[in-house]
Amino acid sequence: LKHPPRPPPPDVASLQRMLADSEKALGEATERISKSELADTKGGIKELLDENRRAREMVERxxxxxxxxxxxxxxxETSLKASNDEMAKNRAQHxxxxKALHEQVETLRQVANTAASSSSNVDGLQRQIRELEARRDAQQQALSQASEAxxxxxxxxxxxxxxxAE
Known part of the structure; x- marks a missing residue:
């Protein structure tokens, strides 16, 4: 097997020129990229600063x-507490x-029960009063008759x- 022939080795001077040309091209490219990146970076930084300012303003708002x-x-909360206090006060008053109404109802119930039982007593007392009035009238009539007599x-x-005397 044969290998393809190798090109003759370049001379050192041409290699140095190639290296210098490459470095120069690299430097120019780097400078162009750096300027572009720098402009982009400046724009990016400005955008980031603007975003940061807007974010800070939003946070402040x-x-x-x-x-x-x-x-x-x-x-x-203050209004709610006052309202709750007022409701508690009203609830206590109600x-x-x-309670007072229940006590009054109970008292009235007792009075009604007493009145009901007293009603029969009243009937009896009224009957006794009529009998006494009839006796008084009879005695008064007897007294009038006695007085006339x-x-x-x-x-x-x-x-x-x-x-x-005559």
């Missing part, structure tokens, strides 16, 4: 919004009123005394 909401929440007896005595 959100913080203000959160602070405002915290104030509103505090006010609502409970006291209901007494007056008649006195008249008779005076008549007799007048006749005896």
């Amino acid at each position: 959100l913080q203000r919004s959160v602070a405002e909401r915290d104030v509103q929440i505090g006010e609502l 409970t006291d009123r209901l 007494l007056d008649a007896s006195r008249r008779e005595i005076r008549e007799l005394q007048a006749a005896a």
